[in-house]
Amino acid sequence: MEGIIAIWQRDLKKFFRDRARLFGSFTMPILFLLIFGGGLSGTMETMMTGNFGEGSESFNYVEFIFPGIVAMTLLMTAIFSAMSVIEDKNFGYMKEILVSPISRVSIAIGKMLGAATVSTIQGVILFLLIPFLGLSYSIYSLLLVIPFMFLLGAALSGVGLLFASMIKSTQGFQLIVQILVMPMVFLSGALFPINNMPFWLDVIVKINPVTYGVDVMKKIMIDVDSLSATVRETMGLNLTVFGRQVTVFEEILFVFAFAILFVAIATVSFKRAHA
Amino acid sequence: MDSIISVKNLTKTYKKVDAVKGISFDVEEGEIFGFLGPNGAGKSTTINMICTMLKPTAGEIIINGFNANKQKDDVRGSIGIIFQENTLDEKLTANENLKLHCRFYNVPKEKRDPRIQEVLEIVDLVDEQNQRVEEYSGGMKRRLEIARGLLHYPKVLFLDEPTVGLDPNTRAHLWEYILKLKEKEGITMFLTTHYLDEAEISDRVAIMDQGEIIAIDSPKALKDQLGGDIIELSTEDNQTALEEINEKFDNADVKVEDDTIHLKVASSDAFISSFIKTLDIPITKLNIRKPTLNDVFLAFTGRKIKE
Numbered sequence: 001m002e003g004i005i006a007i008w009q010r011d012l013k014k015f016f017r018d019r020a021r022l023f024g025s026f027t028m029p030i031l032f033l034l035i036f037g038g039g040l041s042g043t044m045e046t047m048m049t050g051n052f053g054e055g056s057e058s059f060n061y062v063e064f065i066f067p068g069i070v071a072m073t074l075l076m077t078a079i080f081s082a083m084s085v086i087e088d089k090n091f092g093y094m095k096e097i098l099v100s101p102i103s104r105v106s107i108a109i110g111k112m113l114g115a116a117t118v119s120t121i122q123g124v125i126l127f128l129l130i131p132f133l134g135l136s137y138s139i140y141s142l143l144l145v146i147p148f149m150f151l152l153g154a155a156l157s158g159v160g161l162l163f164a165s166m167i168k169s170t171q172g173f174q175l176i177v178q179i180l181v182m183p184m185v186f187l188s189g190a191l192f193p194i195n196n197m198p199f200w201l202d203v204i205v206k207i208n209p210v211t212y213g214v215d216v217m218k219k220i221m222i223d224v225d226s227l228s229a230t231v232r233e234t235m236g237l238n239l240t241v242f243g244r245q246v247t248v249f250e251e252i253l254f255v256f257a258f259a260i261l262f263v264a265i266a267t268v269s270f271k272r273a274h275a
Numbered sequence: 276m277d278s279i280i281s282v283k284n285l286t287k288t289y290k291k292v293d294a295v296k297g298i299s300f301d302v303e304e305g306e307i308f309g310f311l312g313p314n315g316a317g318k319s320t321t322i323n324m325i326c327t328m329l330k331p332t333a334g335e336i337i338i339n340g341f342n343a344n345k346q347k348d349d350v351r352g353s354i355g356i357i358f359q360e361n362t363l364d365e366k367l368t369a370n371e372n373l374k375l376h377c378r379f380y381n382v383p384k385e386k387r388d389p390r391i392q393e394v395l396e397i398v399d400l401v402d403e404q405n406q407r408v409e410e411y412s413g414g415m416k417r418r419l420e421i422a423r424g425l426l427h428y429p430k431v432l433f434l435d436e437p438t439v440g441l442d443p444n445t446r447a448h449l450w451e452y453i454l455k456l457k458e459k460e461g462i463t464m465f466l467t468t469h470y471l472d473e474a475e476i477s478d479r480v481a482i483m484d485q486g487e488i489i490a491i492d493s494p495k496a497l498k499d500q501l502g503g504d505i506i507e508l509s510t511e512d513n514q515t516a517l518e519e520i521n522e523k524f525d526n527a528d529v530k531v532e533d534d535t536i537h538l539k540v541a542s543s544d545a546f547i548s549s550f551i552k553t554l555d556i557p558i559t560k561l562n563i564r565k566p567t568l569n570d571v572f573l574a575f576t577g578r579k580i581k582e
Contacts, residue, residue, distance in 0.1 A: 006378035014366055092362035096423075099326055099356050100379035101348040 003102035007110025008117070011084055015118045025080070025122055029073045033133065036069075036191050037062040063135050064235055067145075067217035068190025070123045071152065075184060075210055077122045078153045079177050081115035082160025086170050098273060108161065108266035112259070115157030120150045137221050145220045148252065152213040155255045158262020159209075165269035190214045193236030206241055209258045212251040215239045219248050278337075279304040279431055279463045280325065285334035287320050294320045296486040297334065302431070307457060307464045309477030309494075311568075313576060317486040318467055322435060325465075327351055339430045352380060355429035357420050359436040365409040369400060369419050372408060373426060380427035394422040397459070398452055414445035421452060431463045432456075438473065450476065471568040480568070484576045497571045504543035505570055506550075507535050509560040516556045523553055532573070535560075 015021065041061035088094040097107060127142060160177070167173045187194065187201065188210035197205060205211050215237075218224070224237055232238055238245050280302035287295040295317045302308045312318045323329035325336055327347045336343035339353040363372050370391065377387040395401045398418035408416060417437065424432055434453070438446040450473065456462060468474055474494070481491040490497060510516040513536055520527050520538065528539040540546045543563045551558065 002378050002381060006375055010364070010367070010375055013371075014364075017366060091365065092358065092360050093364050095356075095358055096362045096364075096376070097379065099328065099351060099354075100376075101351040101381070102379050103348070 001106075003100075003106040004110040004113065007097070007102075007107060008113045011081070011111070011114030012117055014084070015081075015114075015121075022122075025073070025077055026125070028076060029069045029126060030129075032069055032072065032191070033062070033066070033129070036065055037133065040192075060135070062133055063137075063222060064218070065191055066130070066133065066135060067221045068188070068214050070126050070149070071188070071210060071214045071217055072185045072190050073126055074119045074123050074149055074153045074213070075156050076181055077119035078115045078157035079160035079163075079181065081118045082111065082157050082164045083170055083173050083177075084114070085111060085161060085164035086167065086173055089168070090170070094273070098270070104270040105263070105267045107270050108263050111161060112154050112157050112263055112266070115160060116150050116153035119153035119157065120146065123149050123153070141221050145217055148213075148216055148220065148255075151252070151255055151259065152209075152217075155209050155259035155262065156213075158259055158266065161266040162262060162269075165266060165273070184208055184210045187211070188214045189218075189236050189239070193234060195234070195236045209255055211239070212246075212254050215246075216248055216251045216255070277304050278302060279339060280308075280465070281335075281337040282321075282325070283335045285321065285324060285336060286332045287317070287324060287329070288332045293486050295324070295331075298483070298486075298488045300481055300488055300491055302463060302465060303478075304430075304463055305457075305461050306478040307466060307476060309474040309480035310465060310467045310483065311471065311474055311480055311572065312483035316483045318483055319435075321483070322433060322465075322467065326354060326356055326433060352427065353430045354433060355424035355427065355431070356433045357417075357424045357435065357437050359439055361416055361420070363408045363416060363419060363423070366407065368405050368407050369395070369411070370404040372419065373404075373423055376423050376426050382427055390426055394425045397425070397456060398422045413441055414448065417441060417445075417449060418452065421449075421456075425456070425460070425462070428460075429462065431465055434464060434466045434468075436468055437466070438468065438470065446470075446473070471572060474568055482572060482575050489575050490571070494568055494571075498566045498568070501539065501566045501570055501574055503539060503541040503566075505564055505566055506538040506540060506543060506547065507560075507562040507564070508538070508558050509535055510554075510556045510558050512556055516554065519554060519556060524550075530573075537570075537573075539566075 044061040044064075085094070088097070124146060130137060159180070163173060163176055163180075167176060183204070185191070187205045188208055189205070190210065194205050194211070218237060222237075224232060227235075227237070239251075240246065278301040282301070283299045284297045285295055285299070286293070286297045298321065310318060310322070320329065324331045325338065325343060327343050327350050331344065338350050341349040341353060343350045364375070367375070373391045373394070374387060377390070382390060391404075392401065395404055398421055400415065400418055400422065403411070403415065408419065411419065421437070437453070438449055441449065453464070454476065457464060466474070466477060474480055477494060479491065479493050480497065481488050483489070492500070508516075513531055513534060516536060517529065517531055520529055520536070530537045547563065551561075
C-alpha cells in the first residue's frame with residue numbers, strides 16, 4: 001500500500017513541477033472547443049431546429065460536445081501520463097523501483113492512479129471554461145461526474161501503460177499515441193453523433209472505452225430528459241449495444257472492467273521487466 | 276564465517292547460448308567480494324540473477340537465508356544495489372529521493388528521517404539535501420546513490436562499476452566512503468569493476484570468463500599463485516627476441532602483448548643480470564615489477580580486461 005501511494009505521489013509531484021506540461025495540455029481541448037464549437041454549432045443547431053422543430057430549440061451543440069472534450073482531455077492526459085513509465089526506464093529510475101520489494105501489481109496501480117489523478121485534475125480545470133462558453137451545468141452534476149472522470153482516467157491510462165511497456169522511446173510512444181488517440185476521440189461520439197456507422201466502424205465504436213466514457217459523462221452532465229426524443233436519437237444519446245440500450249450502470253461497469261484488465265496486463269509486463 | 280550469499284550450479288541459457296554455465300560460489304558475511312571479468316563474461320547476467328531481476332535457467336541462489344527465485348521480495352529487501360548508471364530521479368531533491376526509497380522498502384515512518392540524515396552524513400551531503408539532483412555533480416550523484424542504497428540497512432550492497440565515468444580524484448574519494456562504510460556498518464559488499472587496481476581492496480575476488488568462474492581467492496593469494504616477478508621489456512625486434520628467449524631459457528613463461536614482452540620469473544634479482552647478458556638483441560625498454568591483479572587476469576583469461 002505504502003508503495004502504491006509513494007509511486008502515485010511521486011508522479012503527482014512531478015506533474016505539478018512541470019508547468020509547461022500543465023499548460024501545454026490545454027491547447028488541444030481549447031482548440032477543439034473553438035473549432036468544433038464555433039464552426040459547427042450554427043449548422044448543427046439550425047439543422048436540429050429546422051428538422052425537428054418543437055422541443056429542439058433548447059439544444060445547444062457546445063453543451064453537447066463539452067463533456068466529449070473533457071473526455072478527450074482525460075484520454076490524452078491519461079495516456080501521456082503513462083509515458084512516465086518510459087521516462088523512468090530511460091532515466092534509470094525504473095530500476096530503482098523494480099529492484100525494491102514493492103509488488104509488481106502495486107507499481108501498476110500506483111502508475112495508473114497517478115495518471116488518473118493528473119488527468120482528472122486537467123479535466124476539472126476545463127470546468128473553469130464553462131461560464132465563458134455560455135454553458136450551465138448544475139454543480140451537482142459536475143460533482144457527480146468527477147469520480148467517474150477518475151475511473152475513466154484510470155481505464156484509459158491502462159491503454160497508455162500497455163504501450164509504454166512495449167515501446168522503448170518517448171518519440172515512438174508519442175507517434176503511436178497520436179495514431180491511436182485521434183480515432184479513439186472521433187469514434188467515441190465526443191464530437192459528433194455516432195449513429196448509422198458502417199458495420200466495421202461501429203465495431204470499433206462499441207469496443208472503444210471512450211465511447212462509454214463520453215456517454216456516461218453526457219448522461220450525467222446534460223439534462224437529457226429535457227430534449228425531445230428525436231434530438232436524443234439524432235445526437236446518439238441512446239447508445240445501443242447488440243440492439244439494446246445500455247444503462248449508465250453497465251457502462252460504468254465496462255469502464256471499470258477495462259481498468260482492471262489493463263492493470264493486470266501492466267502487472268504482467270512489470271513482472272517480466274528486468275531493468 | 277557464514278555465507279551471506281550462496282550460489283549453486285547457477286545457469287542461464289539464452290536460446291542456444293550459455294551465458295552462465297553452472298557456477299557455484301559463496302560470499303561470506305562482512306567481506307568485500309570482487310567480481311571481475313571481461314565484457315560478455317556473464318557478470319551482469321549473474322548479478323541480475325542474484326538481484327532477482329532475471330530468472331535463472333537452473334541452479335539456486337540463497338541470500339540472507341532467502342531463495343532468490345522464490346522469496347523475491349525478501350531478497351529484494353535484504354540487498355542494496357548501486358547501479359552502473361544513474362538511477363536517481365533528477366527532478367526531485369536528494370531528500371525526496373531518499374524518502375521515496377524508504378517508502379519503497381517499508382522503513383517505519385518514525386525511523387525515516389533519522390536514517391536519511393544518518394546516510395547523508397556518511398556521504399557528506401547533509402547541506403545539499405534539499406537541492407534537486409539535476410544540480411548535483413557526477414560525484415555527488417554517486418554518493419547519493421550509495422547513501423540511498425544503505426537506507427534500508429541492506430545485508431549486502433551490490434556495487435556495479437560504482438566509479439565508472441568519474442575523475443580519478445572523485446574515484447579515490449568514493450573508495451574512502453565505501454571503506455568507511457565497511458568499517459562502520461560491516462556490510463557485505465559485492466563489487467564489480469573494470470579498474471583492477473580498485474579491486475585490490477577486495478577480501479576475495481572471483482574471476483569470471485566465458486560463463487565460468489576460473490579463479491576465486493584473495494588478491495594476494497592469486498598474485499602469489501603467479502609467483503615471482505614480472506619483467507616487461509621491449510627490444511628492437513620482439514619476434515626474434517621471443518624466439519631467442521624460448522631457445523635460451525627453457526620453460527620460460529613468456530607472452531607478447533602489444534609491443535612488450537612479458538616474462539614471468541621466480542625471482543628477478545638472480546635472473547636479470549644473466550638474462551641481459553645472454554640476450555643478443557638490444558633491449559630498448561626494461562621494467563621489473565610485482566604482479567598485479569591485471570597480471571592475474573591476463574594469466575587466467577589470456578586477455579586484458581577491456582574498458
